[in-house]
Each structure stands twice: as C-alpha cells, then as structure tokens.
Amino acid sequence: MKAVFLKLALLGSLTLASLATQAEEIRVMTSGGFTAAYKLLGPKFAADSGNTLDTILGPSMGKAPEAIPNRLERGEKADVLIMVGYALDELIKQGKVLPGSRVELADSRIGLVVRAGSALPAISTEQELKDTLLKAKSVAYSDSASGVYIQDQLFKRLGIEAQLKPKATMVPKIPVATVVASGDYQLGFQQVSELLPVPGVTYVGKIPESVQSVTRFAAGIPVGAEHPAQAKALLEYLAAPAAQASVKATGLDSIPH
DSSP, X not given: OHHHHHHHHHHOOOXXXXXXXXXXXXXXXXXXXXXXXXXXXXXXXXXXXXXXXXEEEOOSSSSSTXXXXXXXXXXXXXXXXXXXXXXXXXXXXXXXXXXXGOEEXXXXXXXXXXXXXXXXXXXXXXXXXXXXXXXXXXEEEESSHHHHHIIIIIHHHHTOHHHHTTTEEEEOSSOHHHHHHTTSOSEEEEEHHHHTTOTTEEEEEEOOGGGOOOXXXXXXXXXXXXXXXXXXXXXXHHHSGGGHHHHHHTTOBOOOO
8 A cells, every 4th residue: 555655646746535535644743833824724634635634743953852853863753744944954865854745835934022911112123123132131032943043143133142142042842922921031032923823922023024034844755654645645735825825824924836
C-alpha cells in the first residue's frame, strides 16, 4: 500500500475525492505562526477527505525539546511539517525532508500586544517604536523566528540594544501574549498570527515596515513519512486559493502566485 501511495504521489496531484476511500491518520507537526490558520483549515480538510489529523505543536527552532527539529532528531515520526521556511530548508539540506515536497503557505509579520486595559503605545514609525521600547518597564519576545530577529537585529537597528538588554526577555515554548496577559511583561512582540488568539491582551499593531521582518511559512513531507499521498493532498489544500480567506483572517499574508 505504501508503495502505491509513493508511486501515485510522484505521478502528480491526488484529489481529495480519490483519497476518501484511502483515509489515514496524518501526523502533522506545526509551529506557532501558521497554527491558527491550520486549526481553521485542518478540520475542513478532514471532513472533505475522510482522513484524520494527529497534530503536534512545536516551535520551528530553538533548544526546547518540543521544537520540530529536535523531535525529528529523537526519531519522532510525522507525515507533514509546517514551519518557518528557512528552518524547513535546513531540514531539507540535512536530508530529513523531501526537497520536492516543499509548499509555500503564507508570510507572517511581527506585531505588538499590551495587557488588556492598558494604554496603547505608538509604534507607527521607527522613532515611535524606539521611544515606546525605551519607556517600557519590560519587554518579551518569542524564542522562534520573530524573537531571534528582535534580539539579534531589531534592537541594534534602532540603536537601543544596550538599553533593552536588562529588561528584554526571550520567552520559550509558550505564546508571548500569555505572559503579557498575566502582567509579567508590559510589551509582547511575536508574529501577529500568534498574538491574536490569546485572550487578555490588546493587539496594538504591526511594527513599522522599515524595520519589519517577514517570516515565510512553508510545509514539507519528511523522509520516511508513512502517508505521503495524504500528506501531499493536505499541503495542496492549505496552499490553495480557496484557503486564503482563512489564512488572512488569522493575521497572515497570502503569498502571490
């Protein structure tokens, strides 16, 4: 059966209807940025195809054991990986993901939240963002792509790296907005799609485009996936034009095709 699926996958696209009589449980590892869109689209795919989805959440990178590369390194199995594009490319280079399986999904930009009820700071220009950061008592950012950019590049570009070092913290594993909602941090930066679903915070907006970092999310099929045909159908479904309204609703930007 696996050999048949592999042969079919190589021959071209498989429709959802053709897979309905070959329903399987698809194991999906997805990172935070695309998770909200996946939660909207995944159940629709399952209903249309007859497949079921076994979903595991984890960051695209980092030292946490939950990170997708670390899960694969431990030998955990998956049929689909949804993650930051350059992190997926690294897995392709390592021979852990099929090169021809890569599918572009969406672009994600960095935004800011404050605790619900707090005054909204100004961040529409570089100077406003800089002033807001300097005035803040505490700043939190993620341990994935957006946080790495903020820590390694944004503060330097704004010329405030030294001033922010004592009060800025990288938050591992959990959504940054949760520690802002609890009052532990005054400002929280992360990809917009990861900020919007969290209660107890107010979304301020995206950081200025002149200092923005756009993260491309992509998906692929790991080498040794048990259900590559069903995985391929899921990837096509997530990237299809019909899925873009759901993608945009979660704070992501569609990729022009």
